[in-house]
Amino acid sequence: MSDGPSLIRDLEALEQEALEATADATDPDDLEAVRIRFLGRKDGRISGVLRGLGGLDHTERPAVGAAANRVKGVVSAALDARAASLAAESGPDSALDLSLPGRRAWAGGKHPITLVLDEIWEVFRSMGFTRARGPEAETEWYNFEALNTPLDHPAADEQDTLYLEDSVLLRSHTSPVQIRTLQNHAPPVRILAPGWVYRRDTYDATHTPAFMQVEGLVVDEGVDFVDFKATLAEFARRFWGPGTRIRLRPSFFPFTEPSAEVDVKRVITLPDGSTRETDWLEIMGAGMVDPAVLDAAGVDSERYTGFAFGMGPARIAMLKYGVTDLRTFFENDMRFLAQFAPGGEA
Numbered sequence: 001m002s003d004g005p006s007l008i009r010d011l012e013a014l015e016q017e018a019l020e021a022t023a024d025a026t027d028p029d030d031l032e033a034v035r036i037r038f039l040g041r042k043d044g045r046i047s048g049v050l051r052g053l054g055g056l057d058h059t060e061r062p063a064v065g066a067a068a069n070r071v072k073g074v075v076s077a078a079l080d081a082r083a084a085s086l087a088a089e090s091g092p093d094s095a096l097d098l099s100l101p102g103r104r105a106w107a108g109g110k111h112p113i114t115l116v117l118d119e120i121w122e123v124f125r126s127m128g129f130t131r132a133r134g135p136e137a138e139t140e141w142y143n144f145e146a147l148n149t150p151l152d153h154p155a156a157d158e159q160d161t162l163y164l165e166d167s168v169l170l171r172s173h174t175s176p177v178q179i180r181t182l183q184n185h186a187p188p189v190r191i192l193a194p195g196w197v198y199r200r201d202t203y204d205a206t207h208t209p210a211f212m213q214v215e216g217l218v219v220d221e222g223v224d225f226v227d228f229k230a231t232l233a234e235f236a237r238r239f240w241g242p243g244t245r246i247r248l249r250p251s252f253f254p255f256t257e258p259s260a261e262v263d264v265k266r267v268i269t270l271p272d273g274s275t276r277e278t279d280w281l282e283i284m285g286a287g288m289v290d291p292a293v294l295d296a297a298g299v300d301s302e303r304y305t306g307f308a309f310g311m312g313p314a315r316i317a318m319l320k321y322g323v324t325d326l327r328t329f330f331e332n333d334m335r336f337l338a339q340f341a342p343g344g345e346a
């Protein structure tokens with residue numbers, strides 16, 4: 001027959017045992033078995049002590065009951081804490097499903113205009129051109145006068161050009177790079193100069209106040225109109241494919257004489273495999289360098305001749321990708337831009 005003090009000692013021993021078993025449990029199933037072994041309502045060892053209260057002298061019951069409840073509380077709290085720490089340790093592991101396909105790292109991609117610029121550059125590089133660049137803040141002299149454009153010419157009007165201060169402006173085209181290049185490099189010169197240009201234009205489907213241009217310039221002894229046309233025709237074939245034709249339409253630019261607008265007619269393959277020629281599409285302005293431009297840059301115009309051209313890669317990207325609104329290039333909608341990225345999705 002047990003008495004109160006010996007039951008309390010038993011409870012304390014059980015408490016110790018239960019806490020050790022709890023600490024030793026290494027997974028939730030283990031832990032649940034410990035809970036049942038000590039606290040289970042039917043066969044739990046601590047619960048069993050409580051059930052034995054009835055056989056005690058009533059003066060001893062309160063002390064044993066209180067001890068049993070304290071031990072139950074302590075063991076129960078230890079079991080809960082251990083359950084939480086096991087869940088925290090095993091949480092991520094048990095959520096790891098090795099059969100799931102991996103999440104692809106998003107690599108990003110080049111902007112469509114950059115892609116077109118790269119392709120243009122690649123074609124001219126293969127024809128022996130090198131890169132040139134010039135400042136975006138230019139003087140009136142480089143932007144206009146040296147390019148045979150008097151300041152009272154409509155292009156020099158403040159309506160069209162963004163002036164920074166007296167006679168300093170944001171270049172309205174990349175043509176001033178022609179002058180800067182010729183001032184620093186004696187012919188032969190064969191350069192491609194991509195860069196930003198600025199105009200006081202309203203932002204709409206075909207205009208942006210800041211846009212890219214690519215300038216080309218070839219100056220050497222004996223450069224003639226045949227070199228000019230053959231170079232541009234070769235560019236068009238390498239860029240758009242072998243069947244591409246070009247057409248020169250007479251035009252006017254102050255810095256070239258004669259001047260031309262260059263159109264291309266491409267061959268496209270239809271889904272059924274047949275081919276068709278496109279309409280003529282304008283891709284650039286060009287011409288033979290005006291001797292006055294060579295003179296302004298300090299190049300002997302009796303000895304040297306050349307040709308130049310300027311194109312807008314955004315316009316070429318629109319033609320190439322069938323984009324009808326220029327603004328889509330600048331609004332950074334990932335659903336649009338991601339179509340040009342290697343992975344192809346945002």
Ligand code: DAH
Pocket residue numbers: 172173174175215216253255256284285286287307308309310311
């Ligand atoms: N600078 C001209 C423009 O912005 C484009 C251009 C036309 C450049 C003829 C040239 C050229 O080099 O020869 O509209």
